[in-house]
Amino acid sequence: MGIGNTYMETCSKCGLCIDVCPRYDDISLIDDLCDFLEGVCEKPCFDIKRCLTCNLCTEECPEGLSIKNLITASRQKMTTMNGITAGQTTADPFSDNNFYRKFSEHRKIYTFKREGWNGEVLFFPGCAGTIIFPRMSKAMVNVLEQAGVDYTVMSGIDSCCGAVAAGTGNREPAMKKGVTIIEEARKRGVKTIVTTCPGCFMAFKVLYPQFIKDMDFEILQASQYLKKLIDERSIKLGRLESTVFYHDPCHLTRGMGIHQEPRDILKSIPGTILMNSTTKGSACCGLGGGVRVNFPFDSIEMANQRHAYAKELGCDTLITNCAGCLQNLIEGSNGSGLKIVDLTEYVAESMGIKEKHSAQDDGETIHLLNEVFCDCLPAYRERKRFFYHHQAVADNHT
Numbered sequence: 526m527g528i529g530n531t532y533m534e535t536c537s538k539c540g541l542c543i544d545v546c547p548r549y550d551d552i553s554l555i556d557d558l559c560d561f562l563e564g565v566c567e568k569p570c571f572d573i574k575r576c577l578t579c580n581l582c583t584e585e586c587p588e589g590l591s592i593k594n595l596i597t598a599s600r601q602k603m604t605t606m607n608g609i610t611a612g613q614t615t616a617d618p619f620s621d622n623n624f625y626r627k628f629s630e631h632r633k634i635y636t637f638k639r640e641g642w643n644g645e646v647l648f649f650p651g652c653a654g655t656i657i658f659p660r661m662s663k664a665m666v667n668v669l670e671q672a673g674v675d676y677t678v679m680s681g682i683d684s685c686c687g688a689v690a691a692g693t694g695n696r697e698p699a700m701k702k703g704v705t706i707i708e709e710a711r712k713r714g715v716k717t718i719v720t721t722c723p724g725c726f727m728a729f730k731v732l733y734p735q736f737i738k739d740m741d742f743e744i745l746q747a748s749q750y751l752k753k754l755i756d757e758r759s760i761k762l763g764r765l766e767s768t769v770f771y772h773d774p775c776h777l778t779r780g781m782g783i784h785q786e787p788r789d790i791l792k793s794i795p796g797t798i799l800m801n802s803t804t805k806g807s808a809c810c811g812l813g814g815g816v817r818v819n820f821p822f823d824s825i826e827m828a829n830q831r832h833a834y835a836k837e838l839g840c841d842t843l844i845t846n847c848a849g850c851l852q853n854l855i856e857g858s859n860g861s862g863l864k865i866v867d868l869t870e871y872v873a874e875s876m877g878i879k880e881k882h883s884a885q886d887d888g889e890t891i892h893l894l895n896e897v898f899c900d901c902l903p904a905y906r907e908r909k910r911f912f913y914h915h916q917a918v919a920d921n922h923t
């Protein structure tokens with residue numbers, strides 16, 4: 526039975542999923558998507574680009590269903606029917622229009638000392654962690670060096686995991702890249718794979734085992750590996766005085782079930798007070814599912830709401846665990862005054878390791894990101910104009 530018919534049989538239309546969804550408010554979305562997936566209509570009436578893929582709907586459903594899964598299947602079906610769109614090419618590592626490729630034409634890419642080495646632990650920083658925010662990857666490398674880990678690195682577009690392309694409905698890059706990445710990891714003698722990006726983590730844990738046999742690696746997200754190093758006493762955390770908010774990345778917390786390890790780490794740092802010790806109230810930063818490029822104003826507004834929430838709790842620092850969230854939380858800070866860092870950077874700092882970076886560096890990165898969005902997606906230039914116009918109007922009213 527097709528996914529649409531399965532949903533039609535199981536869904537009680539209780540509406541709990543729609544009640545928590547930040548992007549849709551009409552329960553008939555489910556019927557619409559089911560009809561499309563079962564071939565009753567040629568395309569959905571609802572705009573499937575609006576979905577953040579945040580999985581809040583999945584978490585609420587008493588039947589174990591998920592609007593997000595219907596959206597993902599619909600995006601895949603649209604790709605099969607119509608081919609790849611300009612938006613999808615930006616996430617495709619084989620395309621000249623790949624966003625990270627374009628970005629790297631404007632900025633020198635950080636080179637990791639142990640790129641290509643043999644090692645037991647593979648550190649996999651992902652495209653964003655290599656090209657956009659190397660500051661978080663440098664922090665992880667510094668931790669690995671200080672802990673004396675036998676590690677190797679595979680970074681950049683050549684080693685793109687393909688997860689973002691798969692999220693847009695284009696699975697082919699993940700299938701091709703997965704095979705070469707795993708072959709290379711085997712050649713290097715890797716036993717454990719550590720990713721900072723939740724998308725790369727999902728690729729190794731969920732996507733690749735669907736087409737690669739004997740994935741006999743230990744696969745850990747950075748927070749899990751850092752916790753392991755702390756538990757084994759391979760690293761020692763020093764005092765860091767801060768009142769912090771941990772921002773749960775959707776694809777890590779609800780997508781992959783990782784939310785306790787980062788909190789355990791933060792609670793174990795002397796002087797650090799964690800104000801949200803559970804996932805209650807967690808929500809998307811606004812970047813996910815292509816919403817940042819397709820609906821920039823909504824996206825930045827959502828990031829801004831995360832800052833407001835953390836400020837209400839009396840926090841001075843916002844910590845996340847994903848390069849995409851880091852990007853949107855920086856861009857959406859709107860002068861909140863909160864310090865914004867990745868968990869790995871915070872851990873490195875508590876170990877006495879501090880990489881230099883400034884608000885100006887972040888500002889330049891965000892400016893360049895927007896320029897590259899314009900370059901990759903002609904439609905974005907118009908959206909950007911609209912976005913800045915609305916932001917200026919909003920600022921005048923605050």
Ligand code: SF4
Pocket residue numbers: 535536537538539540541542543585586587588589590591592
């Ligand atoms: S929460 Fe689950 S059962 Fe209820 S309407 Fe949504 S998909 Fe259907």
Ligand code: SF4
Pocket residue numbers: 545546547548549575576577578579580581582583592593596
């Ligand atoms: S994944 Fe998030 S945005 Fe998409 S339908 Fe579910 S709750 Fe709504």
